[in-house]
Amino acid sequence: MGPGKAITRRRTTTPRLRWPRRAEIGELKHALASRAESEQAAGVVxxxxxxxxxxxxxxxxxxxxxxxxxLGEMAA
Structure with a gap:
């Protein structure tokens, strides 16, 4: 690099995380509840x-x- 040349750094950006939508949150809650019920049913067996x-x-x-x-419907 010659004299008078400034070193420039490229700014890197981190990807923005998006927050889950309400529908996704509801689906996750349902999946967790269904899994818990399935595990309880398996425990009974x-x-x-x-x-x-x-x-x-x-x-x-x-x-x-x-x-x-x-399986979730049956275990409920």
């Missing part, structure tokens, strides 16, 4: 069925598919 938690989830998934409802 573990307690009464004497199976592992993974096996309990598989049982609940099979039953929900057989009934044509989601």
């Amino acid at each position: 573990v307690a009464y069925g004497g199976v592992t938690p993974a096996a309990a989830v598989r049982v609940l998934e099979a039953v929900s598919q057989g009934l044509g409802v989601t």
Whole structure:
């Protein structure tokens, strides 16, 4: 660099984070509640069925598919 040449720095900008919309927040709340209910249902299957938690989830998934409802709907 020669004399009299100033070093210029490029300004880097960080991407602006957008806040979730109300609909997204509602969907997340619903998903968390549904997950909690599903986990409770799996706990009941573990307690009464004497199976592992993974096996309990598989049982609940099979039953929900057989009934044509989601696991969250069935667990509610």
